[in-house]
Amino acid sequence: MKIPLEDYFEDIVGKAQRGLQVSDQELCQRSGLAPEELRSLKRGSGTVTAIPRLAEALGLGANALTASYSKTWYPTNVPDVEGTKQFNSPLIDMTVNAYLIWDPETKEATVFDTGADASELLAFVDSNRLTVKYLFLTHTHQDHVADLGAIVKRTQAEIFSPELERLPETKIVREGDQIRLGKLRIEARLTNGHSPGGTSYVVQGLQNTVAVVGDSLFAGSMGGAPNDYQKALRNNLQKLLSLPGETLVCPGHGPLTTVANEREHNPFFAR
């Protein structure tokens, strides 16, 4: 099943406005759009030719924002990396992702986040005879930790939460920590902004570099960061989009993507 993009035009514009603390009125002044033009764009019935002015006023990429408005983009050339699997579970009116990454030789595995329901993930662990050694949390928003109890009950995993968002009775993970999993190496990078301790995990040793990013970055968007917008942008640019283009990016919501896709098509970064 093709997972829909997490965010479209109106979400992206809203996140940029909240991050920059720009009201609709101010946005009209900055962009030269009439209030009615802005309203029409947000309703999806505006004129595409007005989008570059809006993008400029919000520091967004004009072509990428136009593609988002026209719903013409979806991540392409996303590699199928052996030793990685995405689990997408429904939660009220949205879905959330959890991931399994394992060393195909030793079958030692790590879980990243729990999703709303970890039963499919746990069934996969059983049917593939994986040994779950660790569970790393990207952040502790409820949708990402909702089924922690099931993983605690069914595996022996050591559980790690970010230092700045620590859950009781879990070990701490800090920026720069490196953990070995069979022949794989997992490195923690602080990519906060969306949440105070938001952490991404960069995995080396599979056929591609893999980055599990939680809500720091989405295919064609990023997690909302109304209070720390500049920090979120900077972290994503410096700590994720600096990875090799073919890096598989595993976000907390929406489809898988790559660093190359996001550099070119994410309105927050494609300038």
Ligand SMILES: [Fe+2]
């Ligand atoms: Fe979140």
